[in-house]
Amino acid sequence: MVKPCSHEQFLVEAHVNKDRTSLDAAPHHYWMELKVRCAMCGEPMTFEGLAEDSAIDRPCVDRSGKNARLPLRPAGKGRLVMPMGGFQRGVV
Numbered sequence: 001m002v003k004p005c006s007h008e009q010f011l012v013e014a015h016v017n018k019d020r021t022s023l024d025a026a027p028h029h030y031w032m033e034l035k036v037r038c039a040m041c042g043e044p045m046t047f048e049g050l051a052e053d054s055a056i057d058r059p060c061v062d063r064s065g066k067n068a069r070l071p072l073r074p075a076g077k078g079r080l081v082m083p084m085g086g087f088q089r090g091v092v
């Protein structure tokens, strides 16, 4: 009998994307797309606690639960404030 994998080492695939209004404009949205799988057996990990969505301005996960999308911004431009109940735009 084969011992089940204990899932203790991981491979992370991360891509940072940007969106701009025109080719010569500075990007105005950044987001990271993440996938994680077990390095030992290859089983994909699912993200927990994220809403299923395809938005680029709030953390979310796709229908499979295996692909997370996290908004980013340069640290010098402040950060989004997260009050109870969700995100709100603002500079802190």
Ligand SMILES: [Zn+2]
Binding pocket: 005, 006, 007, 008, 038, 039, 040, 041, 042, 043
């Ligand atoms: Zn594993």
